Amino acid sequence: MATFALIHGGGGTSWPWRPLETCLRGRGHRTVAVDLPLDDPEAGLADYADHVIAEVRKSVGHLDGLVVVAHSWGGFVAPIVCDRAKADLLVLLAGMVPAPGEPPADWWANSGFGDKDIDDPVALFMHDVPADLAAEALRHGRGHAEKALVEPWPLDKWPDVPTRYLLCRDDRWFPPEFVRPMVRERLGIEPDEIGGSHSVMLSRPEELADRLAGYL
Template sequence: MATFALIHGGGGSARDWRLVETELRRMGHDTVAVDLPIEDPSAGLGDYADSVVKAVGDRTDLVVVAHSWGGFVAPLVCDRVKADLLVLVTAMIPAPGEPPGDWWANTGFQGPDTSDEVAVFLHDVPPDLAAEMLGGGREHAEKALLEPWPLDGWPDVPTRFLLCRDDRFFPPAFMREVVRERLGVTPDEIDGGHAPMLARPAELASRLAGYAGQRTGRS
């Protein structure tokens, strides 16, 4: 069985993963979901990664999973601990020296109008969960958005990318190109929008468990 370290996206929290955690634990896996210190104005990217490393502790058979903005943090975690696999779920892929705030222009991102957050991010999430997620949103302090991503290259860990076909924030065609350019791989795909951990927790957990069972080589 595997230990899944689950990293939320921008403005999110560990609670975003609770439905997926239930499914993974039902399958016999261990899970660790972490609240990144995104509201702390003194916390940088390294501090975010350290919060995950501390929560993981001495657990082994580690699969690091990141959603959306969490893609900036997960590779840093894999650089600090022995991970068997890194899974990016409709996540941002950093480049060496790139501040997260520059990612949008550097990738050519042309995003939608996000004034209706439900329509863009949560259109397929049950209304009660969508309302809860919006009500629990957290502000993101600037430091970690402005500092250069610190690694010289991608960590030496097998990596999978799971793209959401109905994502209205990161359109599939755009993300396929970003994944090809930045990771040199073809992404896997799943139905649903930008928050599959809330809209399709059982299906996402099944995908993650399947990846954990294939931890024998680089994707």
């Protein structure tokens, strides 16, 4: 049995993890989906990581068998959690991969991401998600205080934890042709692949649960 700590992306909440939590628990695992303190103007990236660890301890009572799964912007938080909690595994799901000292706000230019319009967030992030779930996910969106966006990423190297990257083949936000070279350059590994959009936890929770459990 593993404990999956699930970290959402920027401007999000733990809500979109619910279908995946049901699937992972049905496979005998524990899950802790965390709401990062995005609206706290005093909270930085290390505070976010401490919050994740505290929520896991509160829910489970220990950090044994910890698997940290980070979606999108959550990639800036998850490695800090792994470094502090000595996690067993880190999985970046369509995640941003930070470099030492890199502020999240600088990642977009540094990684070669470029600019994109977000006129239709459903079409961009959730084009394969059922309409009712997509609408509910949008209702759970939040603002993001500035501190954690502009401060340097605090680790001086990637944590000593087995790391997997799972890209989404139908992702219109982080398309595969962008992700593959970014992951090779920053992590030195080949990303794994799953079908689905940027919000694969809502569109394909059973398949995603199989992939995550398979990493164990």
